[in-house]
């Protein structure tokens with residue numbers, strides 16, 4: 001455990017001591033982003049939340065919601081960001097991405113204007129506090145505690161400051177965790193720890209997962225889990241109202257500021273020590289159950305470096321640049337402590353891309369990405385390691401590679417997790433989003449595959465629903481590497497998934513200390529894998545005349561309807577009896593699914609088939625139908641068919 005673990009290292013009124021608060025965060029991304037932070041953003045902003053009381057925010061946001069049910073909300077953007085002009089419009093609802101908020105936080109990319117400015121972010125954070133206050137059904141007002149963490153993005157600090165300001169000026173307290181993982185943020189709503197004033201009432205994670213460097217976003221949690229789509233819409237509507245009212249001048253209550261406090265808490269140490277305890281427990285409380293195992297980790301320059309030791313060398317020059325060298329030294333000593341694998345006895349040399357770097361210079365931090373998987377596979381081979389582990393930027397997704405270089409991601413990871421879960425629970429129902437041979441593989445062991453629609457929140461909510469109607473479910477997963485277990489509060493946690501693999505290894509090594517990752521690979525022996533598995537993403541040109549002014553969603557639905565009609569005339573094809581989303585069709589020994597993306601103007605097409613010929617037949621069936629829609633870019637499909 002880190003020497004500073006569990007210690008609150010600073011209490012400050014952010015508004016009064018902002019520079020101090022800014023320099024006291026404890027993670028290396030603070031170093032990485034020194035050049036890119038918007039130091040003047042708060043002085044420049046026009047949004048006048050600084051004197052707003054919680055009661056006032058709550059009143060205006062709620063009153064407005066009940067009196068106005070507009071579907072489209074827009075208002076003037078403030079000038080907090082250098083990129084958005086005062087006349088630019090902000091459509092708050094456009095920032096909604098399913099159950100998350102996502103936007104552009106850094107300018108400079110053509111065609112992608114900044115819409116997640118600091119004032120907008122500040123208003124959203126205030127709106128979350130107001131929403132939370134309502135949820136808590138407090139009598140009028142009570143001070144809330146909200147944790148705030150971020151991944152390694154270059155806009156992390158300015159948005160952290162904006163979120164903090166939004167909450168504190170609403171009169172609530174902020175616990176800043178600095179660089180953190182998304183699951184750790186949720187976990188902070190459950191952790192019992194009086195010293196650190198945990199659990200918090202709510203948590204905010206600043207992340208845009210694996211998206212490019214210029215994007216960022218917000219995820220919100222309460223002890224009941226991640227917020228759903230309706231909650232996010234509610235918060236955005238409140239935020240729009242707060243934003244609008246704030247920029248129009250003050251009310252009497254604006255003068256009666258009631259500011260919350262800001263504390264910096266080393267929560268990642270608390271969270272990591274829980275992971276360590278879980279592995280030790282499954283190995284009969286052995287102190288170093290992974291002793292002798294060589295595990296390499298690829299954090300993709302995201303927030304997953306805590307799993308292994310963070311190298312100090314890249315930060316040494318900050319000792320000389322800093323005007324607070326002792327603080328930097330203290331930080332370095334703190335960082336020089338492996339939080340998960342080393343305490344468990346594993347060797348971690350050869351781990352890579354552990355330094356947080358929001359430009360993601362090495363590869364996209366995404367376990368679905370081919371280059372990313374190639375990088376960790378290479379690291380396993382170069383280091384002759386027993387196991388490789390890879391995380392996405394905010395560690396809610398993960399994948400592994402065994403000692404022979406076999407990728408344990410996508411379907412294989414679902415199969416592996418299903419196998420592990422089926423060994424542990426008696427009433428079995430495995431749920432995942434993509435239909436595959438996992439069902440066949442585990443049917444004998446009591447596993448039942450429940451196919452559902454894409455989206456991590458969708459599969460988790462479906463698993464929870466199944467439990468409430470008496471169909472016991474223990475695992476919710478999708479091929480993206482998102483996975484949640486009932487035993488872990490349905491928390492969508494890439495690190496916990498990897499801990500489950502480590503548990504399995506640790507338990508096996510009690511019986512045979514020489515056992516390696518073959519123990520894991522053996523669990524998916526017999527998994528029938530299609531020889532062709534492909535995802536082709538067909539873009540809809542939103543400006544195309546064929547949309548006739550309609551939305552890309554309507555257009556996409558029309559494409560799907562046409563496809564459905566067209567395949568009903570083909571005797572080789574059979575539409576799935578239950579379509580949770582899009583059009584799913586089996587034929588030629590395989591299947592395809594064409595659906596609307598959850599958030600982009602895109603129709604993703606998944607094909608699985610026993611041979612390239614069969615995949616082409618399935619692809620041609622789709623092409624015949626979709627080529628009648630000129631706004632749909634079918635280049636990628638044509639390319640696949642001509643290969």
Ligand SMILES: O=P(O)(O)OC[C@H]1O[C@H](O)[C@H](O)[C@@H](O)[C@@H]1O
Pocket residue numbers: 454455456457478480482596597598599600604
């Ligand atoms: O619909 P798509 O564009 O393929 O995106 C689908 C993905 O969207 C987000 O990234 C969600 O976090 C994932 O859970 C989901 O799988």
